[in-house]
Amino acid sequence: MIKSKLTVAVVATLALGYTSAYAQSTQTDASQQSTSQQSTDQAPDAAKAKKLQAVTVTGSLIPQTQIETATPTVTITADQLKARGFATVAQALQQSSNAVGSVTGPEAVGTFTQGAQTLSLFGLSPGYVKYLIDGRPMGNFPALYNGSDVFNNLSSIPVEMVDHIDILPGGQSSLYGSDAIAGVINIVLKKKIDAPVLDVRYGWNSNGGGAARRGYLADSFNVGKFNLIAGVQFESTQPIWAYDRSLTAQADLDAVGGPIAERDYLATDPTLGIDSYKFADPNNCANTTAGFGGTTGYRYRANSGNYCGSYYGEQAYVTLANESKTANLYTHATFDVNDNLQLYSDLLYNYQEQKYQPGGATDWLTSSSGLTFYDPIRAQYTDLQRIFSPEEVGGYQNSMNTQVENAYMFSLGGKGTFGQSNWDYDLGFTHSNDKTNERGYVAFTNPINTFFTNRVLGPDLTSTLGPDPDGYGVPVFEPNYAAFYTPITPAEYHSFTGYATTLGKTWDNMLRGQVTNASLFTLPGGDAGLAVVLEGGNQGWGYVPDPGYFNGDIYNYTADQGAGHRSRYAVTTELNFPLLQQLTVDVSGRRDGYEVSGHQVKHNTYTVSLEYRPFESLLLRGKYGTAFKMPTLADEYSGTSGYYSSVTDYYNCAKLGFTGPTLGQCPGVYSQASYFNSTSGNVNLKPITAKDWNYGVVWAPTSKLSVTVDYLHFDIRNEVGTVPPDTISQENSLCLQGILDPTTPSCINAINAITRNQFGAIEDIYTPNQNIARERVNAITANLNYQVDIGAYGSLSFSGSYSDELKHEEQPLAGDPFINYLDSPLYSTDFKTKANVSVTWSLGEWTTTLFANRDGRSPNYLATTLDNYSAPGTGYLAAWVTYNGSVQYSPTKNLTLSFLVNNLFNKMPPVDNSYPGYVFGPYNSANYSVYGRQLYLEATYKFGRPSAQ
Structure with missing residues (x-):
């Protein structure tokens, strides 16, 4: 009972x-x-x-x-x-x-x-x-x-x-x-x-x-x-x-401070924080307007400057659900040898x-190419950034992973x-x-850098004009900015891209x-x-x-890489x-x-x-x-590897006074800082x-x-x-500012985990x-x-499940x-x-x-x-x-x-307008x-x- x-x-x-x-x-x-x-x-x-x-x-x-x-x-x-x-x-x-x-x-x-x-x-x-x-x-x-x-x-x-x-x-x-x-x-x-x-x-x-x-x-x-x-x-x-969803088809229109256009053609001075964008297009974006369905134009980002960009940029041309084809086979077999033995096999x-x-194979940046340069005509240090539109790529659907x-x-x-x-x-x-x-689908380093060096940067003039004035050791170029602000053709894009397995x-x-x-x-x-x-x-x-x-x-x-095996x-x-x-x-x-x-x-x-069971129902x-x-085997046997990404440099943003609700106004060179994230395995x-x-x-x-x-x-x-890189960057900032005790083990690790370049920007996070x-x-x-x-x-059947x-x-x-x-x-x-x-x-x-x-x-x-x-x-x-x-x-x-x-x-996700306007x-x-x-x-x-x- x-x-x-x-x-x-x-x-x-x-x-x-x-x-x-x-x-x-x-x-x-x-x-x-x-x-x-x-x-x-x-x-x-x-x-x-x-x-x-x-x-x-x-x-x-x-x-x-x-x-x-x-x-x-x-x-x-x-x-x-x-x-x-x-x-x-x-x-x-x-x-x-x-x-x-x-x-x-x-x-x-x-x-x-x-x-x-x-x-x-x-x-x-x-x-x-x-x-x-x-x-x-x-x-x-x-x-x-x-x-x-x-x-x-x-x-x-x-x-x-x-x-x-x-x-x-x-x-x-x-x-x-x-x-x-x-x-x-x-x-x-x-x-x-x-x-x-x-x-x-x-x-x-x-x-x-x-x-x-x-x-x-x-x-x-x-x-x-x-x-x-x-x-x-x-x-x-x-x-x-x-682009199939209104929430993800464009920059957030309701973000605090309003939407921020994607930086599709950008020239910036990496030595500056405020007003670091140094617009250089002699045609004021006139040649770029066909990009991203005719939405690219002359844009402004607060505390940064002007550039050519679109509110319907690369982020709208990524997949949120994969295209897939799947085939499955399942078999379950038994054979009764006698009353005391049954043989079985299963296959799935x-x-x-x-x-x-995923995007990403559609970008070119001098900062990632080791081509940050000094422009003697404009008398400034310069980084260039390009994001290629679907018109230049020949359709993002043709370059899928x-x-x-x-x-x-x-x-x-x-x-x-x-x-x-x-x-x-x-x-x-x-x-x-x-x-x-x-x-x-990736770009190849030598071809893409050679393409843009020939098209935009021109020869290195260091031996002719002398080194950069502040001794950063960067090359000296007199770029063709009109060529930089001109879209490329699909054939040109495919000349420096392809597949890696x-x-x-x-x-x-x-x-x-x-x-x-x-x-x-x-x-x-x-x-x-x-x-x-x-x-x-x-x-x-x-x-x-x-x-x-x-x-x-x-x-x-x-990429991550490694191999290992073990017995157990x-x-x-x-x-x-x-x-x-x-x-x-x-x-x-x-x-x-x-x-x-x-x-x-x-x-x-x-x-x-x-x-x-004190009684039958309990x-x-x-x-x-x-x-x-x-x-895991990857924990133990992964080799040193990593990936390029972007992260908010909270410390440099804080130094400029951009924290909390004003963080979205932090200059793009810091709010979307490019860096390399490296990691490794440990058999011990x-x-x-x-x-x-x-x-x-x-x-x-x-x-x-x-x-x-x-x-x-x-x-x-x-x-x-x-530890997530964004978390390290935030802890790094709080520790360097003294908001967190810099002598704790976590602060010491957060400070040592970030390597900064000669300009003080994040270069590597370990x-x-x-x-x-x-x-x-x-x-x-x-x-x-x-x-x-x-x-x-x-009949009616009810069920409920709850976790807290x-x-x-x-x-x-x-x-x-x-x-x-x-x-x-x-x-x-x-x-x-x-x-x-x-x-x-x-x-x-x-x-x-x-x-x-x-x-x-x-x-x-x-x-x-x-x-x-x-x-x-x-x-x-x-x-x-x-x-x-x-x-x-x-x-x-x-x-x-x-x-x-x-x-x-x-039902769509809850509205969160606290994201920066460029998201x-x-x-x-x-x-x-x-x-x-x-x-x-x-x-x-x-x-x-x-x-x-």
Whole structure:
């Protein structure tokens, strides 16, 4: 009786919202049918609930008869993915309530992994999530998130092949090893198909761009003891360009101080701060006006000067959603040798080709070319800058970057029972492999510099006229400014541009053996269980860019590079003790070992959990344990590398009096200072360690209602990472001004991290991998599921999910004070709260779902630059609420027609006019999306009559 209502209530609500239950990772057909029957019957009596077959669930190695355990689990089923309007697995996971952290993706233009997607649980690093496919570790993506972290790419997972997804918040390393600090996400693929199925979908965006087509075909085959499931999915998506959205098509018209045109033709004196723009066009921009659709003209920037530019510049011609073509193949095969042995194999193959335009290959700057010069006629030092318009390039769509990814995961093994005993075994080998081929469209250094030297600068006159008067050692030119202010032709542009190729690869081999006894011996509360796992293998990573990124042949760009491999092993044990009918204790421990560059790294983790059921409808649960993350192969083996970018030079801006609300008026030479960001790996990094605990309650007073509330705590040490360059620049400024204590370790690092050139401008920012001291997070999560029968009007299903980040603080370096992320917007733009609600109405052949997602408030741009909420103009952006909806109709038992909408009311990101006026798209792309309303028509047909359940 004690177990019945909890079990039945949770199983009965599987069809509801993000169900806090059912963390099944692998199933036999019998267990699937058993669960389905429980869900259909919704039986409230204890006898039927106790017949629920024990199944292996995510979060335990021992088969369970209880679906709710000491580990909070949120499950998203295949039906929920579709009903809530989610087009991809990434989209669904990013809108789960635990995913409060800011992450970059396709909308974060110019970042390292614009062709990949991920998420952040509780504002922690994306690399702190362990991703599993059918309970096996998912292969890593070769390119590095933020240029430093190996991570998992969610963009190519075939959504139609997913049976359900389990999200387990909290540390899980004692069962799953490295990475499982913030949680585990297990993507469970379909293991049973009743009949051949064909699914086709067409989607479009009401704001333009993003049209999508998808087809899926799957079937199962049975020949004697052999069973095979096979499915293929094909999908193509058109890009969304920044000019497709009014928010990103031009400089912010409502910015404080008004919009600021892009600097497409600029001459500036790098020795000056105020009034540094030194306009030099004898034709006053008359020859430039055809650029950017006829919008280029004579412009003025306050405190800087005049130039030729457009309010509809290069930033409007980048992609916010990638063009993509994807093909997936999935097979699951079993062969029953006898009653005690079943052989199995699984294959998941993904091919994805993406194209995107990040901008950047359309610029030429003397400062980046080492060609800053002295003009003796104008008697000034000069830098020139050109941004090429689409008319000069021949269309930005013809110079897009491409990324081709080939990834597969293959498993082969056998499982069964030792004779007539209670001992089960599973021995399997898994190999994953992910290869990428990236072709970046770039300019080549010698050709572009030669072109503009011949066209604009002319010969170096140093030997004729003598050196520059102030002894900076720069060349002396008498430029042809009329030629500089004249557009080039597409043929000329393509004479100094082309493609550079980068190859990436990750691989992982794992041999894993497990023995399990779910009835080891009998205790007052039931049978004790034991599981022991031995595993060993090796893994490798390599990322090899074109040599031109490092020898200077490629203009204004560099890249990350490196390669390494290591071997590893692990021993895991789990014991489950039902001490009383009301009380169950589960203990697990794991020892991981790695060999890195000839030295051994070992780490132990453990977890103790309690489940207490004082009466049949109530579960009190708690868990305490440790977790860890081994530094990634890129953390350890990345070579010295970096990239060119721009950053605000807060110190020079402050020296000129531009801070706070006036920061947008800082001269462009400092507000958009070009610099080189360099970093490197470290084979001596220590493992990241964590202590975590959670406690909570599950209440299921009826079979159709369940409520869960859990409190989670994370205490993480020895984190590996780099400090963001913008953060370093801000800290550098505050330390140099004495606003922060310049003697603290952080200030010393911030001052030493920046190298300035002879003019005092930022030249290089060094951000090496390091063990950051500590991070602590407290959070609360809650889930509600309720189902009600409304008679002749069908049934209603309600679900809700909520997360609140109560505390998030970090100590950047040992000896530093803790930084409260919730009050320090310089360091975090994460949502403090996140919630979603779903309502489903089912009536006969019709099913309608409305899904609402609420992202809590986040800091505005000015707050992130000043690191406070008290200065004028700083503050919070309002909560962002979006709605998805779907209508599904089954005119026959074989055919289902669906109309799905994502972002039903076409909600754009909250308005943030605190961005400087030169920013196109004044919104945080790591938090929000400008895609707007996406609509889909879908038809699913099952050939033949589906078998009865």
